[in-house]
Amino acid sequence: MLVETPDNTTQKLVLIDTIQRLGVAYHFKNEIKTSIQNIFDESKQSKNEDDDDLYVVALRFRLVRQQRHYMSSDVFKKFTNHDEKFKENLIKDVHGLLSLYEATHLRIHEEEIFEEALIFTITHLESMVPKLSNLLKAQVSEALSQPIHTNLPRLLARKYICIYENIESHSDLLLRFAKLDFNILQKLHQGELCELTRCDDISAINLVSPNLRPVYRTLLDRYDEIEEELTKESKLECLYYAKQEMKKVARAYLKEALWLNDVYIPKCEEYMKIAIVSTTVMMAATTFLCVMEENITKETFEWVINEPLILRASSVIGRLKDDINTNDFEQQRSHVASFIECYMKEHGVSKQEAYVEAQKKLANAETR
Structure with missing residues (x-):
């Protein structure tokens, strides 16, 4: 094809x-590289028949620059007036505006x-x-929320698959x-994360996939x-508790990653159970105790790892403050659901x- x-x-x-966009370009890396090189070379040598089509010009520009070739932005001057403002007749071209916005x-x-x-594209697309x-x-809402160039390929793929299957001209194959x-890679990544949370020492590094080994190695080094x-x-026994808390945090991150992948919004109780761990308050408290001069x-340590009220309240305060103050910003990008x-x-x-x-629960935690 x-x-x-x-x-x-x-x-x-x-x-x-x-x-x-569908996240399968890595299967055709060489073919795409060759094609875009040819497209770039031809664009420098001759005028293209569709140079007056904003959608095509912007798409060609984006694909070429993504491949690290320099194409001059002068290709867009034909779409502007003498005052360097974009022509008003473009505002009805939704696909053209969207393509220019991405470029x-x-x-x-x-x-x-x-x-x-x-400015021109955002104003008119909105x-x-x-x-x-x-x-x-x-398509427009997703692009305005998270443009292709700054998006995560796997998250982009998950969302675009849903869009693509509703396009009449889509290829079934x-x-x-x-x-x-997508499903194969998702299972692979979930397995890799599970491996990482299950492993204890350097002897298990061969059980970790190659791309996760540098992370695992750095963690072990610390x-x-x-x-x-x-x-x-002579305080080696306390390291056991620090490692146990680190594993809890890794498992909490895994759970949040699965929620994000599955577009799952948990109930508040389920959310807070994971959230108070992923804030890392428990892990930090245990680690600090390990490195204190006192014995x-x-x-x-047993008291700490059983989540005493003071640490649970601290975790709740940290999580809810973050959710309240950053919710609007976080939800503009691909992010796990907050308490809100x-x-x-x-x-x-x-x-x-x-x-x-959320404010009520925060106030309640602060008075404990």
Whole structure:
């Protein structure tokens, strides 16, 4: 399919873009590299028939720059007036505006035309959203929330698969391949995370996939340093507790990653059970006790790892303050649901009512 489609045609550009958005481009790395090189070379030698099509020009520009070739932003000057403002007749071209918007995120220093383009596209795309079809509305809303260039490939793939299957002209073969690939990789990544949380020492590093080994090695190095110091002070037994708390945090991060992948919004109780661990208050308290000069008794460590009220309250305060203060920002990108979203879904209330409940729980934790 990719090889058979002629280079520098609109069909080839769209196909490459689709393959990349669906998250399967790594299977065709060499073919895509060759095609874009040919597209880039041809664009420098001759005028393209569709140079007056904003959608195609912007798409070609983005794909070429993504491949680290320099294409001048002058290709967009034909779409501006003498005052360097974009032509008003473009505001009805939704696909063209969306393509230009995505291209602006590959701008480099002193490309002023893109500063104007970004304002122009955002202004008009936002005003269009209420009038668009559901499919196009989803595409525009997602792009405004998280442009392709700054998105995470796997999260982009998950969302675009849902969009692509509703496009009438989609390829059934490509769609099935993308779904299968996504599910296989998801299982692989989940398994890798489980391996990481299950492993204890360097002897288990071969059980960890190669791409996670540097992370695992660094983590072990930090604990080796702590172990060396504790051995000198005859306090090695307390390291066991620090490692146990670290494992709890890793498992909590895994759970949150699974929620994000599955687009799952838990109930508040389930959310807070994981959240008070992922704040790392318990892990930090245990680690600090390990490195203190005083000798800490086993009973004290047992008290800490059983989540005493003071540490649970500290964890709740940290989590709720973060959710209250950063919720709007965090939800503009791909991010696990916060207490706000969990409460809204569980109780069927507005965001404002969820904020009020979060403030109540925060105040309650602060008075404990």
